[in-house]
Amino acid sequence: MIELNAVTKQYGSFTAVDNISFSVQTGEYFALLGPNGAGKTTIVKMLLDFTQPTSGSLSINSVPSTQAASRTAIGYLAENHHIPPHLSGWQYLQRCAELLNINRSDATDQCRRIVKQIGIEGRENTKTNTYSKGMIQRLGMGAALLGNPKLLLLDEPTAGLDPIGIIEIRQLLESLKNQGMTIFLNSHLLSEVEKICDNAAIIHQGRLLVKDNIAALIKNGDTLEDVFVRLVKG
Amino acid sequence: MPKARSSIITIAKYTLMDQVRQKSFIIMFVMCALFLLLVRNCSQGGFMVNGQTLDNEAVVRVVLKAVFHINAAGTMFLAALFSMRVFKRDRDEGMQSCILSKPITRWQYVAGKILGLWVLSVAFMFILHSIVFIMVSVNLKVVMPEYLIASLLCSFNLLFVVVAVLLFSLLMPDIIAFLCVTGIGIVSFVADGIAAVSRSPMGQAMMQQSDSTSDLSLWKVIYYLWPKLSGIQQAASSMFSREGFQGFLSIYPFINILIYSLILGALLFWRFRHEDII
Numbered sequence: 394m395i396e397l398n399a400v401t402k403q404y405g406s407f408t409a410v411d412n413i414s415f416s417v418q419t420g421e422y423f424a425l426l427g428p429n430g431a432g433k434t435t436i437v438k439m440l441l442d443f444t445q446p447t448s449g450s451l452s453i454n455s456v457p458s459t460q461a462a463s464r465t466a467i468g469y470l471a472e473n474h475h476i477p478p479h480l481s482g483w484q485y486l487q488r489c490a491e492l493l494n495i496n497r498s499d500a501t502d503q504c505r506r507i508v509k510q511i512g513i514e515g516r517e518n519t520k521t522n523t524y525s526k527g528m529i530q531r532l533g534m535g536a537a538l539l540g541n542p543k544l545l546l547l548d549e550p551t552a553g554l555d556p557i558g559i560i561e562i563r564q565l566l567e568s569l570k571n572q573g574m575t576i577f578l579n580s581h582l583l584s585e586v587e588k589i590c591d592n593a594a595i596i597h598q599g600r601l602l603v604k605d606n607i608a609a610l611i612k613n614g615d616t617l618e619d620v621f622v623r624l625v626k627g
Numbered sequence: 628m629p630k631a632r633s634s635i636i637t638i639a640k641y642t643l644m645d646q647v648r649q650k651s652f653i654i655m656f657v658m659c660a661l662f663l664l665l666v667r668n669c670s671q672g673g674f675m676v677n678g679q680t681l682d683n684e685a686v687v688r689v690v691l692k693a694v695f696h697i698n699a700a701g702t703m704f705l706a707a708l709f710s711m712r713v714f715k716r717d718r719d720e721g722m723q724s725c726i727l728s729k730p731i732t733r734w735q736y737v738a739g740k741i742l743g744l745w746v747l748s749v750a751f752m753f754i755l756h757s758i759v760f761i762m763v764s765v766n767l768k769v770v771m772p773e774y775l776i777a778s779l780l781c782s783f784n785l786l787f788v789v790v791a792v793l794l795f796s797l798l799m800p801d802i803i804a805f806l807c808v809t810g811i812g813i814v815s816f817v818a819d820g821i822a823a824v825s826r827s828p829m830g831q832a833m834m835q836q837s838d839s840t841s842d843l844s845l846w847k848v849i850y851y852l853w854p855k856l857s858g859i860q861q862a863a864s865s866m867f868s869r870e871g872f873q874g875f876l877s878i879y880p881f882i883n884i885l886i887y888s889l890i891l892g893a894l895l896f897w898r899f900r901h902e903d904i905i
Contacts, residue, residue: 475721
C-alpha cells in the first residue's frame with residue numbers, strides 16, 4: 394500500500410530524512426516510531442505531497458505521491474489538529490465531506506454515523522472553539538474517516554491528550570481494526586503503539602534503525618520502550 | 628474535469644462564506660452603503676447657480692462618475708484587504724492541510740481561492756454600484772444600464788488585485804503584500820493624473836519648453852507598461868459619461884491588466900506548487 398524508495402529530505406544542510414526505504418502492506422497497522430525531530434512528520438508530509446523529497450520516491454497504492462490521485466481513499470489526522478473555530482463539529486464534517494465530493498444524502502448519513510462513533514453526540518452543533526483538545530482530535534479523526542478511506546495517516550493522534558483522551562483514541566483505532574483498514578501511525582507513545590499496532594519501524598536522526606513485527610521486536614521479555622531506548626541511544 | 632471543477636467551486640464557496648461571516652467585512656460593507664446613502668441628495672437634481680437652473684443630467688453624470696471611481700477604487704482596496712490573510716488563515720485554522728490531504732491538486736486549491744475572492748469583490752462592488760444606479764433611476768427617472776456594465780468591467784482590476792496580493796503574500800509578510808499592491812494602484816492613478824495634465828494645453832506648453840525628450844520617452848514606456856488600474860476605471864466610466872469610446876486607448880488597459888493577471892496567476896500557481904504545507 395505504501396512504498397518509500399531511498400527517500401531523502403534535506404532542509405539546507407540539515408538532513409531530516411536520510412535514504413529511507415520501507416513498505417507497508419494493505420491491512421497492516423504500522424507504527425513509525427522515533428524521538429522528536431527524528432523525521433516522522435516529514436515522512437507523512439512527503440506521503441501527502443505537502444513537501445517534496447530531495448531524492449527518492451514515495452507511492453501510495455502504486456501511485457506516486459506527487460499525484461493527487463494517490464490521496465484517493467486516504468484519511469489524515471495532523472499532529473495538533475486545527476479546526477476553524479467558527480464552525481460547529483457538524484459543519485466541519487459536512488465541509489470535509491463536500492471536499493471529498495460525497496453526495497449530500499451520503500454525507501449526512503456518514504456524518505451522523507461518525508458523530509456517534511467519535512462520541513460527540515449532542516455537541517455536534519456547538520462551535521468547535523468550545524471543544525476540549527480531546528474532542529478536537531476525535532473530530533479530526535472523524536473527518537479522516539469520511540469517505541470510508543482504505544488508509545489512515547495519523548501523525549501523533551494522541552499528542553497533548555490526557556490519559557482519558559488517549560484511551561478514547563486507542564479504542565477508536567481498535568474498533569477500526571476489523572474493517573480491513575491500513576493504518577500508518579506516527580507516535581512516540583510506545584505503550585499505545587504496543588497495544589494497537591502489528592508492525593513498527595524506528596527511525597532516529599532521519600535514519601531507519603529497524604523495521605519489524607512488534608512481537609519480534611519485544612522478545613526476551615523486553616517492552617517496546619526498552620527496545621526503543623536501546624536502539625536510539627545506540 | 629467535472630470533478631476538478633466541482634472541487635474549485637466548493638473551495639471558492641467556502642472562501643466566500645468565510646469572508647462574509649467576518650465582522651470586519653460586514654462593517655466595511657455597511658459603511659460603504661451608508662456613504663452612498665449620504666450622497667443620495669446629489670442625484671435628486673434641481674441644481675441652481677446664480678439663479679440659473681443647471682442641466683440636471685450633466686451634473687448628475689459628473690457626480691455619478693466621481694462616485695463610480697470612489698466605489699471602484701475603494702473596492703480594490705478592500706479586495707486587497709480580503710486577500711492578504713487568506714492563505715495564512717487557512718494554514719492557521721488547518722483548512723489548507725485538510726483540503727490538500729484530499730485528492731485535490733494545489734492548482735485547484737489556488738484557483739478556488741482566486742475565484743472565491745474575485746466573486747466576493749465583484750459582488751461587493753456591483754451591489755454598491757447598484758445602490759447608486761437605483762437611487763439615480765428613482766430620483767431622476769433616468770435608467771443607465773451602462774453604469775452597471777461599467778461596474779462589471781472594473782472586475783478586471785479586482786482580479787489583478789486578488790491574484791497580486793495572493794502571490795505577494797507567499798513571498799513577503801501579509802501587510803507588506805497589501806501595501807505593495809496598494810502602492811501599485813496609487814502609482815497607476817497618480818501617473819494617469821500626470822498624463823492627463825501633460826495632455827492639457829498648459830502641460831503641452833511646459834513640455835515644449837523643456838528639452839528632456841529622451842527622459843520622457845523612458846517614462847512613457849514605464850507609464851504604458853505599468854498596470855493600468857486607473858485606465859480600466861477611466862475606460863469603464865466612459866461608457867456612461869460623455870467621453871465616448873477612444874479606440875485602442877480604451878481597450879489597452881484591459882489587455883494590460885489581463886496580461887498582468889495571467890503572468891501573476893502563473894507565478895502564483897508555480898510558487899504555491901513549491902510551498903511546504905504546514
